[in-house]
Amino acid sequence: xxxxxxxxxxxxxxxxxxxxxxxxxxxxxxxxxxxxxxxxxxxxxxxxxxxxxxxxxxxxxxxxxxxxxxxxxxxxxxxxxxxxxxxxxxxxxxxxxxxxxxxxxxxxxxxxxxxxxxxxxxxxxxxxxxxxxxxxxxxxxxxxxxxxxxxxxxxxxxxxxxxxxxxxxxxxxxxxxxxxxxxxxxxxxxxxxxxxxxxxxxxxxxxxxxxxxxxxxxxxxxxxxxxxxxxxxxxxxxxxxxxxxxxxxxxxxxxxxxxxxxxxxxxxxxxxxxxxxxxxxxxxxxxxxxxxx
Numbered sequence: 001x002x003x004x005x006x007x008x009x010x011x012x013x014x015x016x017x018x019x020x021x022x023x024x025x026x027x028x029x030x031x032x033x034x035x036x037x038x039x040x041x042x043x044x045x046x047x048x049x050x051x052x053x054x055x056x057x058x059x060x061x062x063x064x065x066x067x068x069x070x071x072x073x074x075x076x077x078x079x080x081x082x083x084x085x086x087x088x089x090x091x092x093x094x095x096x097x098x099x100x101x102x103x104x105x106x107x108x109x110x111x112x113x114x115x116x117x118x119x120x121x122x123x124x125x126x127x128x129x130x131x132x133x134x135x136x137x138x139x140x141x142x143x144x145x146x147x148x149x150x151x152x153x154x155x156x157x158x159x160x161x162x163x164x165x166x167x168x169x170x171x172x173x174x175x176x177x178x179x180x181x182x183x184x185x186x187x188x189x190x191x192x193x194x195x196x197x198x199x200x201x202x203x204x205x206x207x208x209x210x211x212x213x214x215x216x217x218x219x220x221x222x223x224x225x226x227x228x229x230x231x232x233x234x235x236x237x238x239x240x241x242x243x244x245x246x247x248x249x250x251x252x253x254x255x256x257x258x259x260x261x262x263x264x265x266x267x268x269x270x271x272x273x274x275x276x277x278x279x280x281x282x283x284x285x286x287x288x289x290x291x292x293x
Contacts, residue, residue: 035082038081038082038086039078039081039082040078040081041081041086041090042077042078042079042080042081042082042086042089043074043075043077043078043081044074044077045077045081045086045089045090045093046073046074046075046076046077046078046080046089047070047073047074047077048093048096048097049073049077049089049092049093049096050069050070050073050074051070052093052096052097052100053069053073053096054066054067054069055100055270055274056100056103056270056273056274056277057273057274057275057276057277057278058277060274060275060277060278061277061278061281077089100270103269103270103273104266104267104269104270105266105269106269107269109269109272109273109276112273112276113232113260113272113273113275113276115235116231116232116233116234116235116236116275116276116279117231117232117234117235117252117260118234118235118238118250118252119234119250119251119252120238120249120250120251121249122156122161122226122249122251123161123224123226123249124161125160125161125162126161126162126224126225126226126249127162127163127164127217127220127222127223127224127225128162128163128164128165128166128198128217128220128222128225128226129153129156129157129161129162129164129165129166129225129226129228129251130153130165130166130168130213130225130226130227130228130241130248131149131150131152131153131165131166131167131168131228131229132149132168132206132209132227132228132229132233132237133146133149133167133168133169133170133181133185133203133209134146134149134230135170135172135181136170136171136172136179136180136181136184138172138179139179140179140180140181140183140184141184142181142184142185142188144256144257145230145253145255145257146181147188147256148230148253148254148255148256148257149228149229149230149253150167150185150188150189151253151254152228152251152252152253152254153165153167153228153253154189154192154195156226156228156251157192157195158192158193161226162225162226163196164195164196164197164198165189165195165196165197165198166197166198166199166200166213166216166225167181167185167197167198167199167200168200168203168208168209168212168213169181169182169185169199169200169202169203170202170203170204171202180202182199185197185199198216200212200213200216206233206236206237206240206282206286207240207286207289207291209237209240209241210240210241210243210244210246210291211244213225213241213246214241214244214245214246217246223247224247224248224249225241225246225247225248225249226248226249226251227241227248227249227250227251228251228252228253229250229252229253230252230253230255231252231253231255231260232260232272232275232276232279233279234250234252235250235279235283236279236282236283236286236292237250238250239286239292239293240286240291240292242292243291243292243293257271258271258272258275260272
C-alpha cells in the first residue's frame with residue numbers, strides 16, 4: 001500500500017516547482033524586454049538615418065519636407081529591429097554619421113561643388129536679363145535664394161547690361177488658396193526704380209522656365225540673354241536654356257544663406273554638399289530626359 005510522501009518531500013517538490021516557475025517567468029520577461037529593446041534600438045537608428053539624410057539634402061531631391069522622412073524611417077527601423085538586420089542598420093547609421101562628419105569638417109566638398117558654378121563673360125548689351133525664381137514661402141514671399149537672384153538681376157539692369165528684366169514666377173497651393181511670387185517680386189523691384197519687367201506664366205521647374213522664356217524670346221525677337229540664378233544651380237540652368245535654343249550668358253547671384261566662396265564652417269560645407277547632391281540628381285534626370293547634354 002502506497003503511503004503519502006513526508007512533509008519534507010512535499011516541501012522539496014514545491015520548492016523545485018517554484019524555482020522552475022520563477023526561472024521560466026524571468027526568461028520570458030527577459031525575452032520580452034529584449035524584444036522591445038530591439039524595437040527601440042531600430043526606431044532610434046531610423047531617426048538617426050532620417051536626420052542624416054535630411055542634412056545631406058535628400059528631401060530636396062524628392063521634393064518633400066525635411067520632417068516627412070522621420071516617420072517612415074523610424075517605422076521601418078523599428079520593424080527591422082525585430083529581425084537579424086538590426087546590427088546591419090546600426091552599422092550603416094554609424095557609417096553615415098561618420099560620412100557627415102567627414103563632409104562637415106574636411107574640405108572634400110569644395111572641389112566637387114566648384115564644378116557646379118558657371119560664370120560667363122557678359123555681353124555689353126543683351127536683350128534681357130532673365131531672373132529665375134526659387135520657390136515661394138507660405139506667406140507669398142521669395143525665399144533667400146530668390147531675393148539673392150533678384151538683387152543680382154537689378155544690379156545688372158542698373159549697370160545697363162539689358163533694358164528689361166524677365167522674371168519667372170511660381171505658384172503654391174495653401175489652405176488659404178493659391179499664392180504667387182509675383183507680388184513680392186514687384187514690391188522689391190519697385191524699390192530699385194522702374195525697370196521694364198516681364199513676368200512669365202507660372203512654372204514648376206527649370207525646364208518649364210526655359211520653355212516659357214524661349215517662347216517669349218521668339219515672340220520678341222530676342223537674340224541674347226543674361227541668365228541669373230543661384231551659384232550651384234547655374235551650370236544646369238544655363239545648359240537647360242541652351243537646350244531649348246537660347247543664347248545665354250550665366251551670371252550667378254551672390255549667396256547670403258551659405259558661404260559659397262569660402263565654406264569655412266561645417267554648416268556651410270554640409271549645406272553645400274546637400275545642394276551638390278540635389279544638382280547631381282537634377283543633372284542626371286535632365287540628361288536622361290534629353291533636356292541637357
